[in-house]
Amino acid sequence: MASTPKTSRRGAGRRAAPSEPPQPGITIDLGSSVPLYQQIADEMRRLVAQQQIAAGHELPSVRKLGAMLGVNLNTVAKAYRTLAAEGVIELRHGSRARVRADCARDPAPAVAEDDEINRRLDDLLGRLRLQGASRSQVEALFERAVARFFPTGDTP
Amino acid sequence: MTMALATRLMLVLTLAMNGLTLFVICHFRRDHRLFLIDLGRQLTAPDHARARRVQWVNAICVGASIAGVLTVRDPERVLALVMLGALVPMAWLIVEAVAVARSIEREPFSERYVVRLDRPLPISEYVSAPLQAINAASLAVGTAVVAWLIDRLPERVPVHWNAAGEPDRWGSPSEHWLMLPTLLFTTGILWMALVFIARERWALPPEDGERYDALQLRRRHLLAQLVQWTLVGANVGMVLLWVGTASNAMPGWSSAAGSAVVVGTVVMALATIGPLVYCIPRLLRVGEAIRRIAGTEVLGTHQDGWIWRGLIYYAPNDPAILVPKRIGLGQTLNFGRPIVWVILLMLAGFPALLLLLA
Numbered sequence: 305m306a307s308t309p310k311t312s313r314r315g316a317g318r319r320a321a322p323s324e325p326p327q328p329g330i331t332i333d334l335g336s337s338v339p340l341y342q343q344i345a346d347e348m349r350r351l352v353a354q355q356q357i358a359a360g361h362e363l364p365s366v367r368k369l370g371a372m373l374g375v376n377l378n379t380v381a382k383a384y385r386t387l388a389a390e391g392v393i394e395l396r397h398g399s400r401a402r403v404r405a406d407c408a409r410d411p412a413p414a415v416a417e418d419d420e421i422n423r424r425l426d427d428l429l430g431r432l433r434l435q436g437a438s439r440s441q442v443e444a445l446f447e448r449a450v451a452r453f454f455p456t457g458d459t460p
Numbered sequence: 461m462t463m464a465l466a467t468r469l470m471l472v473l474t475l476a477m478n479g480l481t482l483f484v485i486c487h488f489r490r491d492h493r494l495f496l497i498d499l500g501r502q503l504t505a506p507d508h509a510r511a512r513r514v515q516w517v518n519a520i521c522v523g524a525s526i527a528g529v530l531t532v533r534d535p536e537r538v539l540a541l542v543m544l545g546a547l548v549p550m551a552w553l554i555v556e557a558v559a560v561a562r563s564i565e566r567e568p569f570s571e572r573y574v575v576r577l578d579r580p581l582p583i584s585e586y587v588s589a590p591l592q593a594i595n596a597a598s599l600a601v602g603t604a605v606v607a608w609l610i611d612r613l614p615e616r617v618p619v620h621w622n623a624a625g626e627p628d629r630w631g632s633p634s635e636h637w638l639m640l641p642t643l644l645f646t647t648g649i650l651w652m653a654l655v656f657i658a659r660e661r662w663a664l665p666p667e668d669g670e671r672y673d674a675l676q677l678r679r680r681h682l683l684a685q686l687v688q689w690t691l692v693g694a695n696v697g698m699v700l701l702w703v704g705t706a707s708n709a710m711p712g713w714s715s716a717a718g719s720a721v722v723v724g725t726v727v728m729a730l731a732t733i734g735p736l737v738y739c740i741p742r743l744l745r746v747g748e749a750i751r752r753i754a755g756t757e758v759l760g761t762h763q764d765g766w767i768w769r770g771l772i773y774y775a776p777n778d779p780a781i782l783v784p785k786r787i788g789l790g791q792t793l794n795f796g797r798p799i800v801w802v803i804l805l806m807l808a809g810f811p812a813l814l815l816l817l818a
Binding site for chain 1: 574576578659662762763780
């Protein structure tokens with residue numbers, strides 16, 4: 305039994321695993337108070353922003369992603385609709401959702417005027433302040449986070 | 461070899477195989493695992509005593525039953541002995557396992573997990589081409605041989621034998637075709653199991669994901685191997701039984717037919733016990749490593765879906781049909797999905813139909 309071809313391929317896969325670049329993954333918390341569709345949309349947005357999913361890349365189908373994550377397919381569909389409304393992905397009838405080629409090229413002034421982003425930033429900073437974080441701690445936290453998304457300076 | 465001798469040997473082998481399967485289930489225990497059930501706590505002296513009781517009952521019943529099969533002449537008594545030898549230890553195991561399951565300790569678990577977008581891997585990752593080729597070839601050869609035989613058999617042939625190997629029902633040779641749906645059913649189950657293994661949810665813990673991923677891949681490969689070797693072996697054995705019983709009525713072929721029946725039974729016995737002996741210790745080791753990373757929880761499942769001390773998974777919100785077992789080694793069904801009940805009815809319905817026809 306040990307001499308089947310599957311065994312050798314599996315062995316090769318196990319040895320190769322640590323050297324491979326990390327594959328894009330979505331973190332889900334079924335016990336969290338954040339709605340599941342929002343968790344999925346947040347994670348997808350992060351993967352696109354960190355370029356772990358390239359522009360123009362196809363996303364898994366709603367059914368497949370629902371089965372993988374263990375959530376209802378309507379939840380995934382809602383997450384995709386949210387991302388489409390933000391201009392991160394495009395949905396077309398009869399084909400899979402894909403990341404928009406121009407998803408990272410929105411004009412910069414729009415960022416400062418986006419109420420949703422300002423609301424989220426205020427919420428985040430408010431929480432950190434109430435948790436007793438100092439200004440320098442918050443700045444360090446943001447610097448690390450910014451480095452994750454903008455590893456090579458100011459180019460999007 | 462005569463059919464009478466072949467039948468005796470077949471019964472002895474079936475009993476031995478049953479006994480060995482129970483032995484394997486009771487033998488492999490870890491410090492927190494009994495009857496392959498993860499108890500979530502250390503094993504105690506009474507737990508070990510339970511396993512030893514099943515082993516003794518199993519050994520005594522199987523031994524006595526085999527001795528009876530070899531010495532008793534009356535076919536009905538032989539059949540009763542076989543049933544006792546197989547069913548009593550099984551029932552005893554179930555009683556002990558249920559008692560143990562009542563003492564399972566469960567802690568609430570974190571429902572946070574990571575899903576990689578390049579998973580699950582396609583089903584081709586798990587399919588063994590040589591084994592599938594053997595399965596297809598044995599089906600084709602068996603069908604061809606039986607078709608050839610049926611044209612040449614007398615008009616009335618024995619189609620059913622009692623426990624002493626004497627024919628107790630005669631019929632048309634075409635009745636031998638009834639075996640073909642069974643073989644196709646086994647093949648269908650095999651593919652269904654492979655699809656389920658391939659599509660199983662692939663949830664990783666937020667930390668140590670790479671290692672966990674590799675362990676899960678190993679676990680799935682072992683499960684696929686177990687299923688493929690067992691079911692392909694069972695099919696090859698059944699084809700031999702099929703050809704053996706069909707050719708028994710050919711003039712001058714009865715001794716070869718008896719040998720085919722015995723070889724078929726040996727193949728089936730080996731196909732049951734061999735993969736179990738090979739895969740279970742390995743599955744247990746992989747299970748231990750997975751447990752060290754993520755505890756006893758099944759990542760990617762809904763906590764409130766685990767009912768009856770984690771024995772049953774009932775989560776209508778979860779699209780999964782099969783999920784990894786929380787307490788065992790393989791997979792369990794999500795009873796919250798209506799399709800699962802349809803599958804169960806189909807799985808139970810076919811053997812019931814066969815029993816009615818036999």
